[in-house]
Amino acid sequence: MDKNNASNSQVKKQGQFLQIWRRFKRRPSAMIGLYLIILFILIAIFAGVLFDYDAIAIKQDIANRLQPPSWEHPFGTDDYGRDILARVVHGTRISIGIGFAAVALGLTIGTLLGSSVGYYGGLYDMIVMRIVEVFQAIPCMLMAMIVVAVAGANPVTLAIALGLAIIPTFTRVARGAVITMREMEYIESARAIGSSDFRIIFAHILPNCFAPLLVQSTLSMAVSILSVSGLSYLGMGISPPVPEWGSMLSASRIYLQDYSYMSIFPGVAIMLTILALNLLGDGIRDAADPKLK
Amino acid sequence: MTMDKSGASLLIENLSVDYKTYDGTANALNGFDLSIEAGKAHGLIGETGAGKTTAALAIMGLIACPPGRISSGSIIFDNVNLLDKSEKEMERIRGKQISMIFQDPMTSLNPVMSMEEQIAEVISLHEGFSKIQSLNKAHEMLEIVGIPASRGHEYPHQFSGGMKQRVVIAMALACNPQLLIADEPTTALDVTIQAQVLEKIKQVRQMYGMSLLMITHDLGVVAETCDEVSIIYAGRVVEHGTVEDIFDHNLHPYTQGLFDSLPNLKDRRAKLRPIKGLMPDPSNLPVGCSFCLRCNYATELCYKVKPERKYRNEGHYVECHLYEEPHILESKVRNHG
Amino acid sequence: MWKFVAKRILALIPVLLCVTFLLFVVLSLAPGDPARLILGLEATEEHVEQKREEMGLNDPIGVQYARYINNLLKGDMGTSYKNGVEVSKEISERFPFTLRLALSGICVALIIALPLGIMAAVKQNSFFDSFSMVLALLGISLPTFWLGLLGILLFSVALQWLPSGGVGGIKSAILPVLAMSMSCLAGIARTTRSSMLEVIRSDYIRTARAKGLGYTTVIVRHALRNALIPTLTVVGLQVCTMISATVLVESIFSWPGIGRLLVTSINDRDMPLVLGCIIVFTVCFSIINLTIDLLYGVVDPRIKAQYKK
Numbered sequence: 001m002d003k004n005n006a007s008n009s010q011v012k013k014q015g016q017f018l019q020i021w022r023r024f025k026r027r028p029s030a031m032i033g034l035y036l037i038i039l040f041i042l043i044a045i046f047a048g049v050l051f052d053y054d055a056i057a058i059k060q061d062i063a064n065r066l067q068p069p070s071w072e073h074p075f076g077t078d079d080y081g082r083d084i085l086a087r088v089v090h091g092t093r094i095s096i097g098i099g100f101a102a103v104a105l106g107l108t109i110g111t112l113l114g115s116s117v118g119y120y121g122g123l124y125d126m127i128v129m130r131i132v133e134v135f136q137a138i139p140c141m142l143m144a145m146i147v148v149a150v151a152g153a154n155p156v157t158l159a160i161a162l163g164l165a166i167i168p169t170f171t172r173v174a175r176g177a178v179i180t181m182r183e184m185e186y187i188e189s190a191r192a193i194g195s196s197d198f199r200i201i202f203a204h205i206l207p208n209c210f211a212p213l214l215v216q217s218t219l220s221m222a223v224s225i226l227s228v229s230g231l232s233y234l235g236m237g238i239s240p241p242v243p244e245w246g247s248m249l250s251a252s253r254i255y256l257q258d259y260s261y262m263s264i265f266p267g268v269a270i271m272l273t274i275l276a277l278n279l280l281g282d283g284i285r286d287a288a289d290p291k292l293k
Numbered sequence: 294m295t296m297d298k299s300g301a302s303l304l305i306e307n308l309s310v311d312y313k314t315y316d317g318t319a320n321a322l323n324g325f326d327l328s329i330e331a332g333k334a335h336g337l338i339g340e341t342g343a344g345k346t347t348a349a350l351a352i353m354g355l356i357a358c359p360p361g362r363i364s365s366g367s368i369i370f371d372n373v374n375l376l377d378k379s380e381k382e383m384e385r386i387r388g389k390q391i392s393m394i395f396q397d398p399m400t401s402l403n404p405v406m407s408m409e410e411q412i413a414e415v416i417s418l419h420e421g422f423s424k425i426q427s428l429n430k431a432h433e434m435l436e437i438v439g440i441p442a443s444r445g446h447e448y449p450h451q452f453s454g455g456m457k458q459r460v461v462i463a464m465a466l467a468c469n470p471q472l473l474i475a476d477e478p479t480t481a482l483d484v485t486i487q488a489q490v491l492e493k494i495k496q497v498r499q500m501y502g503m504s505l506l507m508i509t510h511d512l513g514v515v516a517e518t519c520d521e522v523s524i525i526y527a528g529r530v531v532e533h534g535t536v537e538d539i540f541d542h543n544l545h546p547y548t549q550g551l552f553d554s555l556p557n558l559k560d561r562r563a564k565l566r567p568i569k570g571l572m573p574d575p576s577n578l579p580v581g582c583s584f585c586l587r588c589n590y591a592t593e594l595c596y597k598v599k600p601e602r603k604y605r606n607e608g609h610y611v612e613c614h615l616y617e618e619p620h621i622l623e624s625k626v627r628n629h630g
Numbered sequence: 631m632w633k634f635v636a637k638r639i640l641a642l643i644p645v646l647l648c649v650t651f652l653l654f655v656v657l658s659l660a661p662g663d664p665a666r667l668i669l670g671l672e673a674t675e676e677h678v679e680q681k682r683e684e685m686g687l688n689d690p691i692g693v694q695y696a697r698y699i700n701n702l703l704k705g706d707m708g709t710s711y712k713n714g715v716e717v718s719k720e721i722s723e724r725f726p727f728t729l730r731l732a733l734s735g736i737c738v739a740l741i742i743a744l745p746l747g748i749m750a751a752v753k754q755n756s757f758f759d760s761f762s763m764v765l766a767l768l769g770i771s772l773p774t775f776w777l778g779l780l781g782i783l784l785f786s787v788a789l790q791w792l793p794s795g796g797v798g799g800i801k802s803a804i805l806p807v808l809a810m811s812m813s814c815l816a817g818i819a820r821t822t823r824s825s826m827l828e829v830i831r832s833d834y835i836r837t838a839r840a841k842g843l844g845y846t847t848v849i850v851r852h853a854l855r856n857a858l859i860p861t862l863t864v865v866g867l868q869v870c871t872m873i874s875a876t877v878l879v880e881s882i883f884s885w886p887g888i889g890r891l892l893v894t895s896i897n898d899r900d901m902p903l904v905l906g907c908i909i910v911f912t913v914c915f916s917i918i919n920l921t922i923d924l925l926y927g928v929v930d931p932r933i934k935a936q937y938k939k
Contacts, residue, residue, distance in 0.1 A: 026315075134645055134648065134649055138911075138912070138915065139870055139871050139873075139874035140874075141874050141875075141877065142874050142877075142908070142911060145877070145892070145896060146653065146656060146657070146908065148896065149657065149660060149896045149899070149901075149904055150656055150657060150659050150660045150661075152661075222771075226773055229773055229775075230773065230774070230775060230877075230878050233775050233878065233881075234877065234878065234881055234893050235893075235897060236893070236896060236897065246773075246775075249775065249776060249779060252779075253779070253882075256779065256782060256783055256787055257787050260783055260787065263776075263779050263780070263783060267773065267776035267779065267780070270773050270776065271768075271771050271772055271773070271776070272771075274770070274771040274772075274773070275767065275768070275771035278767060278770060278771055279767070282767075353840055355836065355839060355840065381844075384842045384843070384844055385842060386842070387839070387840055387841060387842035388840065388841035388842035388843075389842060392840070392841075393840045395833060395836065395837060395840075397833060400832060400833035400834060401833045401834055401836075401837045402834055402837065403834045403837075403838065403852050403856070404834070404856065404930075404932065405855050405856055405929070405930055405931055405932075406852070407931075414841065414843070414851075415841040415842065418841065418842060418843060419842060448931050448932065448935075450932050451935075461837070464837075464841065
């Protein structure tokens, strides 16, 4: 009977995923978000195929500098004559790459920490959560700035810095979800048949916390990408000539008066990426919890 | 001691309500009829999903349209059709002439408002009293339901479930309504508290003389408090009569099933006899009798044609193909005679 | 109630100490020798070593930290490596600018976002709702610094109505304040809307309507206060985010505040200044969190009761 309960939770899981996916598909805004993200990921992966990195994105071509958008250069050229479209495309790779890395770090550590804290509770819970609360108050960007001040700015340090900054949020989400789940009856059953704590957490509880963690991942990725571009804008992130969207916007500042097109396209790229992530996150949240609209 | 106001009559005829959902149209009420004489108590028995709460909300005018829709019928209260009334007119009726108490006392009260404020609010709204006067009246009401007035300034979370429900009753009765609708008022409470709350309801009925619509799935509650009973199934009344008619001479297989489901206290070893199956999906009701899929006596006719109303005596009727007037006592269904 | 406030303020102190200690340690790991930074590249090794002794850089980190806190309590936050100016002087000169910007930003954001969110929830699925939520979605997707750039592009360059930077009168404050408030406005509007929606669906709202109260009265008297409770949390978080957005906004608009100071001091590797700025930010965040906690007590009597214990 208890084994039935435990394997029932597996069946529940699969049925649940399908249900969530079906509800997700119904909302056009959610699907747009999904398609956009997939598009951006594809662009990031195939950036090198679309535009050769060194020849087009990096190589300077002073003769062609500051050309407004045209057929040859759909987004125009920048102050070094480089094709802006190519640079924006390659910028996708950097933003999405760092975003993914940061979220992967934050998600893994945050979930491990949060689920163990939520499951075991007690003094462990209290101490860890106090510490987490302290770090939670420090926004992503400031955290990243501190790390940059110490360790310098390159994709690796940025990814690690942002990953660390988002751990508290994931810890909270995982903890909250685990606390709700652990009171459920099928967990009692699993414990009654002698499943180890590890197995209970990983095979039974976590799969059901899938939705809130996924939603948080999209939101945190959005925050990470915003932070990276913000930092690069300030000169504390990815530095030129690497085509990062934020640093491109920073470079366009002095040309705002006469060559305003330079300030438009990288910004639009950032906006669309963040928009897509938000639509995706909203869509998953609504699909998993349909009574709230 | 009876107040000068007494109950008013309610007559619902052929009421149909449906809801539009993603998965189709759910027919919550299908030609629902109900008649309560002034000052009487009427029990509405049915399972979850039968349409009881929809009926109550329809009387109050609280059905959200969209996605709800009242497609036919009339609700005549005190000789006026409520369905013709505007929202403003209904607001004047709610809480004053018709009051409702809901099922779950834990969530029915505003958590950030004190108890006395919540009662005083309905008083000052309908009676136009000043703030002090309303609070005084609120304290009176609290005493009537057995809660010390000194606790009036406290908040819902400081009260137990039974006490919360009594405050809800106080709120509902504060303006001497002519009809009280009680939607499963004791379902969420412990058995001992149930008894207290039902006793209170009986007491205030005696005091005020108002009509009562008691919605419940509990046969015991109906026996305690009601004069007449309607059994609702899939949005229609399938049997109706006095308490004696229904309890001693029930006819519809569903009603019999309800009584059979009660555990036999005399024979502890007897098997439980639940009604097989589930209530049909309101968006996909059977063509014939709604109960045919669960009925032990269903015939070919039952699946194809909706049964008509057959009368056993003036007050007691049933909607079932198994009975033919005037031979209503000679039926294929086991009777208690 | 006041005991609770006092307790919370006292509880802040160990938290702040921990955080500042961590920051102190982390920043001291930065590459570069402060003594050499001050003396310049040409200074001799002995001179540098002498300077290090002077500055106490050879002491264990705990001692250095204790010394720092000791000075801090006296109001001395050290001196800038770059130009020898006192850190506390720099910070106290610039703090009022940031404060002005932040307060204005919060006010503008709340004045627009709260009513917007409430109306959108009340008129759910109407044109107003869809329109404002689309705007809010765009709002949280727009990077603040890009919004600032576009603002300058439109209002300074194209229309020439507003200056593109610097301080001086209302005109120069409009764009920065707008950019600041945008960074949290959309988030607050969305959360207000969703918590209103949830509250509107609850049983006690149904009870209120069954009492005969009009829809508007129900919303204002019953729904609002309950919806505010979860909204407060988000407002607190968004305000913290907005404060960290000062680093961007101040840089774009050349606003002489703490944010800009932080950016320049990090670029200059001027650690005492960096530490000073971050401590100011951390204290701000703690104060915001404390204020939100206190506001909970004001809005929700259940929490007020807890505090009173």
